[in-house]
Every structure is written in C-alpha cells, then in structure tokens.
Amino acid sequence: MFQSYSFVGKYWDLFLKGMGITIELAVISIVLGLILGIILSLMKRSKIKVISLIAKMYIGFIRDTPLLVQIYIVYIGLPMVLGIDVPDFVTGVVALTLYSAAYIAEIIRSGIDSLPMGQSEAAISLGMSKRRVMTDIILPQAFKNILPALGNQFIGNVKDSSLVSVLGISDLMFSAQTVRGSTALGLQPMLVASLLYLVMTWLLNSVLAYIERRMKASDRVA
Amino acid sequence: MIELRNVVKKYGNNTVLKKINMKVHDGEVDVIIGPSGSGKSTLLRQMNLLEQPTSGEVLVDGDVVSGKVKSEVTRKTHEKIGMVFQKFNLFPHYTVLENIIHAPQVVRHESKAQATEEALSLLSQIGLTEKKDSYPASLSGGQQQRIAIIRSLAMHPNVLLFDEPTSALDPEMVEEVLKVMKNLAKSGMTMVVVTHEMGFAKQVGDRVLFVDDGQILEEDTPEKIFEHAQHERTRDFISKILYT
Ligand SMILES: Nc1ncnc2c1ncn2[C@@H]1O[C@H](COP(=O)(O)OP(=O)(O)OP(=O)(O)O)[C@@H](O)[C@H]1O
C-alpha cells in the first residue's frame, strides 16, 4: 500500500518547485489584483456614467464566465494586443490578476457600503475634500473590515492558480501531472498535490487569523 | 449668515420640505422642534449642503452656495458650517487626539504642533485630556459626543448645527453634553439645534421653530412657543414632549 508512495522521495524536488511557482502566481496576482480592484471599485463609484459602466461590465464579464475560458482569452489575446511573445508565466499572472481584481472590486465595494453613512458625512462636514474622505476615512476602515474576505480571495488565488497549468506553467498541479506521466500512477500524485495545497491554505488561514486577532487587539488598547 | 429661500426637498414623489424660508442670524441659537419624520434632519442637511435642495437656494453670508456651484464652494461651505450628529460619528480608526487634529491639519493646513496645542486646550475645557490617546470605542456616549463637538470646533466654524445630539445617550449623560452646548451658546456661537430638550431651549435658545409636515409652522421666543403657541398643532406637540 504505502510502497506506491515511494515516488514521493524521488519527485520531491519537482513537487516543491511546483509549490514555489504556485505561491509566486498567487502572491503576484493578489497584489496586482488588489491594485486593479481598488481602481475598479473607484471607477464603479464614479459619477461619470461611462466609467462606471465600463467597470460594471468588466466585473460582470469576469464573474459570469469561467476562469478557464478567461485564461485562454488572455493566452491568445495578450500576444495579439501587445504584438510580442508573452511568457506563459506572465500570461498566468495576467489572467489571475484580471480574474481576482473583479472579485476584489466587489469585496471593496461591500466594505465601503458596510460603513455607516455617518462616517463620510462627518468627514465632509469637517470640510475634507472627497478624495481625502476616501483615502483617510473610508478606505482604511473598509480595508480593515474586508481583510478576512481578502484573505479568502488570496486562498482562492492559490487554488485557482492550478488552472493555469493548462498553459504549461510548471506549478504544483503541473508537477503532479508530470509525476503521473512518468510513474504511470493514477491517483497518488494528485493526493500528494492536494495535501500540499492543503498545507498552503492551512498556513495562510493561520497567518490571517493571527493578523485579525492583532488588529482586534489594537482597536482596544489606548 | 445662513439663509434658505423657498427651499423644497423631494425624495422621489415624497415632498419632505415645502418652501422653507428661514434665516439664521449671527450669534443666535435656533432650536428646531417637531414630530418624527417632519423634516428636521432634512432641513439641517440643506443648510450645510450635505444634500442639495430640489429647488430654491441656500445662501451663506449673502452668496448662493447651493445648486450648480464649483465643488470648492461646496467644500468651503462645509468648512464654515460644522455639524454634530446624533450618533457622534467619531472616526474609530483614529485616537481622540487624531480625530480632533486631522481636519485642521489636512484642511486648514495647520502644523501638527499647532493643531495638537489647540486640541489639548479644547480637551481640557471639557475635562477629557486624559482620554487623548484612547480610541472612541472605549469611551462612553457622552464622552464621544463632547469630543465630536470639539472636533467640529477645532475647524473654527461660523455656525454649528446639531441633529438631536443627546437623543442617542443614556439619560445620565445628557446633562454633560448639554452643558458643553450651553457654554458654547453663551460664548456667542451661532447654533442651530434640533432637540426636544426644553431646558436647553429655554436657557439659551433665542428662537424656537416648530417644524410640521415639511413646513415651519411657527417660530417665536422659547417662552412664547412653550406657553402661548398660536397653533393647536404646536400646543399638542409641546404637551406631548413635556409629559412623556
Ligand atoms: N435619503 C432619503 N431618502 C428618502 N426619504 C428620506 C431620506 N431622508 C429622509 N427621508 C424621508 O423624509 C422624511 C423626513 O425625514 P427627516 O429625517 O428629515 O425627519 P426628522 O424630522 O428628522 O425625523 P426624526 O425626528 O425621526 O429624526 C421622512 O419621511 C423620511 O422617511
């Protein structure tokens, strides 16, 4: 029974390398996705109708089409738009960024909407400009409220990044496929991969729980 | 100083303010009373342009500030007219001191030292100096509201508007907030106060305006309104707040 797992020792390096690529994909796409997500959520609130419509349509498109389709659109479309060869890793990052930004924009919107109106009204009544109200009063509070949801999105990015293995990016999922190919084993490499995904999400969850506890504590202390 | 001319406010088909004409004079304390839903808050929110009237205009120091004006005019008006809310609305992510000095720094471009010095002097006037590094969540409602008042004062407004500043407070904290407001009134501050605190109105109010169904039904000195109101509606309302 356990003998069938002896491949783990031999292919350990490959799994670890795959994990590394998966983490890189998730980290880069969550950071870029956060920046694009803030921009999208501000666009959506814009008084200029065209701008808010563009943001709405973009968010709708991303949320209502499968990620795999989006990955292929970026894979085929990006080189056409840029007119150059795009490395597969960049394609993966771009696809995941475009994808998570739409969800992050919605998370930010809900964070802003969940703040009492009185917060912006008080700031406006003090004579603060609209931009100041946003950067100093609304966004910091919204960000604090949505930290758990952002954390979940990050974990989502770790898992969703497995889909970009279709592009031949050697992430964890790709490693598992490679091992399957070379060992002729069916299930076991996938079980090892899922275990490694679990380890990553579990670690992330712990870190997030720690940060949340710290932030709650700092609310109280004078 | 603030003047409303034929101000009408509609939300959809619901006309909440019906042709309001009103002047707030310098150094005067106006008290607004009226039944729930009669439009008192909406009236205050037209005065400081938190909302734009559907028609009519708002003038501050003789200049029209409502309607199609530059956004800087609107912002300047906000700066001149402070507002204190029922629910305090302190910024929970800032300490008490930061709550007070933030706007003076970013709006009035005061130095941190300058803003802090004034904030500390205001804090000592209301006896809350030792709370300067606390966060709002750790303070009582009465303390939060007193700090909200001096946060507005730190911007040196020409007028302060109050929307039921004591009605979210536990009864034992009402007095400490009213005391700060009374001192402010005595110092000559121009104030418009929505409140049903009769004692406050009688002690420092120059005028009481009774708002009913989106109109100022009657206005007079506190004595006249509370004892010899012209309208049945006004008398009914006053007897209700006196005996409940
Ligand atoms: N933003 C809004 N959208 C739609 N209707 C509103 C809005 N704000 C107020 N109203 C309506 O306008 C009317 C007057 O409301 P307002 O808050 O001015 O009354 P009020 O006299 O302050 O009452 P209260 O004593 O309960 O505070 C109410 O019928 C209310 O439902």
Ligand SMILES: [Mg+2]
């Ligand atoms: Mg009200």
